[in-house]
Amino acid sequence: MPPPYPSVRRVPPNVAASWLRQSWPLRILRGFLGATFVYAGMQKLADPNFLHPGTPDFIGSQLQAFAQGSPIHAFLPPFGHLPALTGVGIALLEMAIGLATLLGIAPMLSAALGFAVNLVLFLSATWHVHPYFLGSDSMYAIGWAAYFAGLVEIERTVRAVPVQGSRRRRAALQDEGFGRREFLRGAVVGVGTIVLGGSASALAGTSTGNRTALPRPAPSAQPGSSPKPASSTPIVHGTPIATLDNVPVGGAVGFNDPADGTPSVLVRLSDTRVAAFSRVCTHAGCLVQYDQSSRILVCPCHGAEFDPSRQAEPIAGPAPTALHPVPVAVDPATGKVVATD
Ligand code: FES
Known part of the structure; x- marks a missing residue:
């Protein structure tokens, strides 16, 4: 059966309109999730230890720890081999998702990505948190899922309005493919992410380095520097x-x-x-x-x-x-x- 209304591409609303057409519960979710993701990405890049091996906050150590007992541990080692790239990638992705959410750019894709990020973090970073409600990632994942569901509801409502019967609906719909406005919005997210990421990195102080890290075992003492055991043949194996x-x-x-x-x-x-x-x-x-x-x-x-x-x-x-x-x-x-x- 043919669709009741013509299949057309909708021109995305501008930033103000994207907020105005949402209900208060969605606005609250959107503002909180978007701002938190921007902050989370910036906070990582502003942490001087995040990319510094040998410190407690080093992303490589965190990935190694997250893998312990995680149901997705088999997927984590490749990221552990490229800790700096993974760390920067996560931070930039979080900022891009947050910015896109706040600006109403590709909102459903942003919400889906936000959900995916928090689901992965729930299955790794906070998998061991007990009871589960003390871990934040499960809550964020549910928040993104609720926001996504709200966006779907709006979309369904807009599409249910006949094109011929509504001037506003006609104005909102145009068959213009991937338009200039969508391209510009994507560029805003990209440039905004880079600017915020660069600012956060510039604000990062000096790494605390190994001051808080545990020392590694020193090499065996040089001959003559300490009393030698009577025999050097190991009797405990390991x-x-x-x-x-x-x-x-x-x-x-x-x-x-x-x-x-x-x-x-x-x-x-x-x-x-x-x-x-x-x-x-x-x-x-x-x-x-x-x-x-x-x-x-x-x-x-x-x-x-x-x-x-x-x-x-x-x-x-x-x-x-x-x-x-x-x-x-x-x-x-x-x-x-x-x-x-
Ligand atoms: S992770 Fe150690 S106290 Fe929470």
């Missing part, structure tokens, strides 16, 4: 991750778990005791840091604290469970700490 001499009592070093590459931390609890744990926070997957003055592991994201002398049980903050242990042992023959898995 992958060496540090030398006991290089970790003071109460100190810690970072390493990657040889079993799966997870960022981990080795803590020397006493002369003879060491313990190692995954640095992936059990709340939402940020990487914990070691606070040598209090001898606890602290999460920079929401303040969870873990006690390494008690199997890294949570002692403060929102983390529901202890950090994942990494089995380690000290080889008395070599003085090396080895991961025994």
Whole structure:
């Protein structure tokens, strides 16, 4: 059956009209989601640590942590190999989606992309947040879905009005293909994204570098610099991750778990005791840091604290469970700490 009305391309409304024709619930959603996405992208580029390896906020470390236990972990490693490109790409995409949403440019596509971004973040960055409503990405994904549904409703309403019976409808519809106005609007989003991204990068301060990062294990001591064990034949088998001499009592070093590459931390609890744990926070997957003055592991994201002398049980903050242990042992023959898995 032929459609009741001619098939024509609608000229998109200008910015003011795109706001005026929406109901208040949609305007609120649109303003909040659009502004938040612009801010989120700028905030990433303004963070001097975001693209700086060895810092807690480094996008590469975040991607590595997000992959742990994520239902989409198989898709994340390729992005982890190109962390800078991925980080900049995510930030620019967020800003472009936010700008397009605020300006009413390709609104349905922008809403769909916003939903996709937050769905991916929900399945990776905040997948471990418990209970789920403490994680923000699921809420944003639902917000985008609700906004998209509202846009579909408007579209259906506009299309239901007969062309011949409405001057406003006739004015709103023209068969002009991909027009000059659509091209200009796309250019506005592109230029706006680049300008905002460049401004945010220019505002970024100096990276905190390794000041807050855990030190990596030092190379083995040079001959003669410390007492040697009686025998150098290993009697504990595993992958060496540090030398006991290089970790003071109460100190810690970072390493990657040889079993799966997870960022981990080795803590020397006493002369003879060491313990190692995954640095992936059990709340939402940020990487914990070691606070040598209090001898606890602290999460920079929401303040969870873990006690390494008690199997890294949570002692403060929102983390529901202890950090994942990494089995380690000290080889008395070599003085090396080895991961025994
Ligand atoms: S990620 Fe929330 S406290 Fe660690």
